[in-house]
Amino acid sequence: MALTGLVLALACIILAQWWHGGSGWGLLDGPALLIVLGGTLGAVLLQTPWHQFKAAFKALKSLFGQAPWPFHEQASRLLHWSHQARQAGFLALESKTEHQSLDDFTRQGLQWVVDGTEATALEQLLDNEISRLEEQKELEAQVFEAMGGYSPTIGIIGAVLGLIQAMSNLDDPSQLGTGIAVAFVATLYGVGLANLLLLPLANRLRAMYRLELRYRELTAIGLMAIARGDSSLSVSRQLAQYQGQRQ
Numbered sequence: 001m002a003l004t005g006l007v008l009a010l011a012c013i014i015l016a017q018w019w020h021g022g023s024g025w026g027l028l029d030g031p032a033l034l035i036v037l038g039g040t041l042g043a044v045l046l047q048t049p050w051h052q053f054k055a056a057f058k059a060l061k062s063l064f065g066q067a068p069w070p071f072h073e074q075a076s077r078l079l080h081w082s083h084q085a086r087q088a089g090f091l092a093l094e095s096k097t098e099h100q101s102l103d104d105f106t107r108q109g110l111q112w113v114v115d116g117t118e119a120t121a122l123e124q125l126l127d128n129e130i131s132r133l134e135e136q137k138e139l140e141a142q143v144f145e146a147m148g149g150y151s152p153t154i155g156i157i158g159a160v161l162g163l164i165q166a167m168s169n170l171d172d173p174s175q176l177g178t179g180i181a182v183a184f185v186a187t188l189y190g191v192g193l194a195n196l197l198l199l200p201l202a203n204r205l206r207a208m209y210r211l212e213l214r215y216r217e218l219t220a221i222g223l224m225a226i227a228r229g230d231s232s233l234s235v236s237r238q239l240a241q242y243q244g245q246r247q
Contacts, residue, residue: 009196032158032186036193039154044147055136056143062208063201069215074106075239078222081110082235085226090114093226105129105216109223119227126220130213137209141202148198155190159183218242 014027045053084092094114097107108129112122162183218239225235 029185032182032189035158035186036154036189040147040151043150048143052139056140059140063204069211071242079235082226083232106219113223113227119224122227123224130216134213141205144198144202148194151194152190155187158186
């Protein structure tokens with residue numbers, strides 16, 4: 001859906017340009033693109049620590065493809081663990097911590113349960129992990145949000161540069177057209193990059209991270225129920241509200 005939305009937006013712009021008798025190639029301008037992309041990246045690099053900038057771009061791969069958060073499978077797994085723990089004790093779950101399909105949060109939480117962590121302390125540990133993730137993911141989304149904020153302004157800088165070039169070549173019509181083209185196309189790139197790519201990316205990252213946070217909340221509730229020794233029926237009821245989540 002992410003790729004479909006981007007292609008649809010770009011196709012509509014190019015089609016509108018062609019419909020009015022223009023050429024799609026007329027929207028391509030190297031100097032304008034250099035100004036907008038280079039200026040936007042430079043501004044964000046100036047305000048953003050490198051590790052956060054790198055993490056934000058690394059997170060983009062989560063936007064394409066199926067998100068690995070199977071709510072129903074996780075709820076069934078937690079319910080099974082609850083039944084095992086009540087029958088054979090927490091140590092019966094120790095082998096589960098080495099299961100390859102478990103995410104790091106689930107594996108760590110389950111290990112705390114196996115170690116006999118008291119339910120109140122376990123809740124605090126899990127809440128801290130969820131809060132840490134939420135803060136980290138929000139910082140990643142803010143990188144693209146910042147780029148979306150700078151991009152239109154950098155486009156205006158490109159427009160001003162193009163007009164300066166045009167005004168300095170009033171006696172040369174061939175150079176005059178080039179300067180005006182850079183001015184308008186740079187503005188288009190700045191506004192388009194912000195509203196068709198960067199700001200939607202930031203919001204989509206937030207949507208994906210909210211899904212991951214819900215998955216972790218489901219896991220935390222199940223693990224705390226296991227630590228308290230709740231019945232399987234009670235665990236099932238507590239997890240039921242999360243099983244309708246969609247990827």
